[in-house]
Amino acid sequence: MGENREIPKGWATTSIQDIAEVIMGQSPSSATYNNNGIGLPFFQGKAEFTDLHPVAEKWCTEPKKIAVNDDILLSVRAPVGATNIADRKCCIGRGLAAIRYHYNHKLIYYYLRLIERELDEQGTGTTFKAISGEVIRNTRIPLPPIPEQHRIVAKIEELFSRLDKGIESLKTAQQQLKVYRQAVLKWAFEGNWDVSRFGNVAEIKRGKSKHRPRDAKELFGGPYPFIQTGEVRAANGGTVNTYSQTYSEIGLAQSKLWPKGTLCLTIAANIAETAFLGFDACFPDSVVGIKTDENILSIKFVNFYIQKLKQEIDSKASATAQKNINVEFLENIPIPIPKIEDQHAIVAEIESRLFVCDKIEESIEQSLKQAESLRQSILKKAFEGKLVPQDSNDEPASVLLARIKAERESNKAEVVRHRQPRKKKARS
Numbered sequence: 001m002g003e004n005r006e007i008p009k010g011w012a013t014t015s016i017q018d019i020a021e022v023i024m025g026q027s028p029s030s031a032t033y034n035n036n037g038i039g040l041p042f043f044q045g046k047a048e049f050t051d052l053h054p055v056a057e058k059w060c061t062e063p064k065k066i067a068v069n070d071d072i073l074l075s076v077r078a079p080v081g082a083t084n085i086a087d088r089k090c091c092i093g094r095g096l097a098a099i100r101y102h103y104n105h106k107l108i109y110y111y112l113r114l115i116e117r118e119l120d121e122q123g124t125g126t127t128f129k130a131i132s133g134e135v136i137r138n139t140r141i142p143l144p145p146i147p148e149q150h151r152i153v154a155k156i157e158e159l160f161s162r163l164d165k166g167i168e169s170l171k172t173a174q175q176q177l178k179v180y181r182q183a184v185l186k187w188a189f190e191g192n193w194d195v196s197r198f199g200n201v202a203e204i205k206r207g208k209s210k211h212r213p214r215d216a217k218e219l220f221g222g223p224y225p226f227i228q229t230g231e232v233r234a235a236n237g238g239t240v241n242t243y244s245q246t247y248s249e250i251g252l253a254q255s256k257l258w259p260k261g262t263l264c265l266t267i268a269a270n271i272a273e274t275a276f277l278g279f280d281a282c283f284p285d286s287v288v289g290i291k292t293d294e295n296i297l298s299i300k301f302v303n304f305y306i307q308k309l310k311q312e313i314d315s316k317a318s319a320t321a322q323k324n325i326n327v328e329f330l331e332n333i334p335i336p337i338p339k340i341e342d343q344h345a346i347v348a349e350i351e352s353r354l355f356v357c358d359k360i361e362e363s364i365e366q367s368l369k370q371a372e373s374l375r376q377s378i379l380k381k382a383f384e385g386k387l388v389p390q391d392s393n394d395e396p397a398s399v400l401l402a403r404i405k406a407e408r409e410s411n412k413a414e415v416v417r418h419r420q421p422r423k424k425k426a427r428s
Contacts, residue, residue: 020108078130208255
């Protein structure tokens, strides 16, 4: 990895093992774990990672492997390649490796973020992917002179700070759009209209999937589309236009084929998500199908009204042991019934306003994707020597490598000297 990257004059390409110490994690006995803050924080993998520093959920009184402040923590088991920085002495399990670089630890951190995907591709294993200590140690890294390392890290953090502020603004705008959507729906249904029981003006029936087990092979692989709550949720109030499963004749016999245009409503797991069928399809009893007489009650009007009530319906479901709602609950919901021409006008106004919201949302999503691409572009330029200017007065990286090598040799000699047995004094 990193072999083909061109580097500026004064830089060197080396392996991580030549400049840093790699400590592979080792999980201690579970009898030494606790949740009471006794011992060292114990980190096992990416699950404890945040944007920068891991958050402790467990502690360990008899650690096997220890990372210290400013060590880079690298996830070595699926998912491979994620990084954080230790902000204290801690115990690391076998899902992590610690990389200890004494000159500018964030340089290593940012380089590992750049090659995260490459590291993941190095993972092997049948049950889950993992990378070995050898892979980490042999990973190649472009090494700038020490002063340039500091300039690079400072520039990356300056640019990332600006980028993060922009992303924060975009996410704030997303939240504001959600509030606006609800305001549009609330406004749309404010009026002095007749009110009816929902079950009196609409046909509300649960989907069918009687066979047990539900994943029996003979049920699937035929010509009849079969959708579930996930497809309804993904449509986000619009139309389900794709499916990943089909029923066979046997599958259809224990279910029901609903016609195109049916309004689907989820009543389990994801509560009160709605979507229209874009084709004839079957669905299980975690989804209900809703049909109306369009001369009395517009199905689009119903869709938007349910979206308005979504939080209220969801809160009712959350109060049950298993999060769900039943058909009886839906049938008893009071629903306003304006004149049909007024319903059409309300639907048109909602669609017009939400169309604008959708376009803004698309623009925000695109900008967020571009921001992440820009982050990678910044890192790429940094390690190509294109982010900050080089200074010919900087001591070249080759000198740093020689110094690190000399320090290691000196440390080895010191260890050997201390291990040598003392000579016994001759008796007089």
